[in-house]
Amino acid sequence: MSSGDGRAPVDRLRSVAHPVRLDMLSLLTGASLSAAEVARELGLTHANASYHLRRLHDAGLLVVDGEEKVNGGVAKRYRHPWDAPETPSPPGRPDSESARLAEVRTLAEAVPRRFARRLKGTPSRLSDLETWVEPQVWEQVSELLQQASHLLHASARPPRTPGTIRVSATTAAFRLKEGR
Numbered sequence: 001m002s003s004g005d006g007r008a009p010v011d012r013l014r015s016v017a018h019p020v021r022l023d024m025l026s027l028l029t030g031a032s033l034s035a036a037e038v039a040r041e042l043g044l045t046h047a048n049a050s051y052h053l054r055r056l057h058d059a060g061l062l063v064v065d066g067e068e069k070v071n072g073g074v075a076k077r078y079r080h081p082w083d084a085p086e087t088p089s090p091p092g093r094p095d096s097e098s099a100r101l102a103e104v105r106t107l108a109e110a111v112p113r114r115f116a117r118r119l120k121g122t123p124s125r126l127s128d129l130e131t132w133v134e135p136q137v138w139e140q141v142s143e144l145l146q147q148a149s150h151l152l153h154a155s156a157r158p159p160r161t162p163g164t165i166r167v168s169a170t171t172a173a174f175r176l177k178e179g180r
Contacts, residue, residue, distance in 0.1 A: 012059045012060055012061055013096070013099035013100055013102065013103045014059075014099050014102065015055050015056055015058075015059035015061055016061065016103050016106065017099065017102035017103050017105070017106045018052070018106065019106060019109065019110060019113070020042065020044065020048075020052050021052050021055065021056055022106055022107070022110055023042055023110075024038060024042070024049075024052055024053065024056060024062075024080075025056065025061060025062075025080045025082075027041055027042065027159065028062060028078055028079055028080040029080045029082050029153055029156040030156030030157045030158055030159075030161075031079070031156075031157070031158035031159065032065035032066060032077040032078065032079040033077060033078060033158075034068070034070070034075040034076065034077050034078075035049045035050040035053050035075065035076070035078075036049070036070070036075065038053065038078075041159055053078055056078075056080075057078065061080065062078045062079065062080055062081075063078070063079055063081050064076045064077070064078060065077045065078060065079035082153045083150075083153065083154070104172065107170055107172065108172075110170065111168075111170050114168040114170075115168075118168075130176065138175065141173065142173060145171050145173055148169070148171075149169070149171065152167070152169055
């Protein structure tokens, strides 16, 4: 995500490389929530939720989407601007590859945790493949995955909205180097 204020892409990647923050980004894709609401939804303490929300906000991955008066104080409502344009990591940045790998590991670790919470008896789509295809096939698959991701993000609603179902989708698709 581009924050437009000069924050390093590696800082944003490091912010996502934590399972709680990954869950927060998913939660805040479909709703603007306060730290107290995020804490209740994810089973965290208010202090822990506030800490992680601040880290995500400081990295440019969340925006403040309003404030409300609560018990004599002011509570910020955060939202994940999932459709903000991305800024590629600068080439040659020594730790950008390790930060990206940390993000991939966090995503990979989320899959078994989320899979264990699946609604048994309903369809699951799992696929794994390392192969060779024509470039136009790769481009088509890449575009279809992007469309599916965009559709899910754009359709995200607040937790437990009537008429919605809870889903999880994680994709990883990339070109490989020649050889092993």
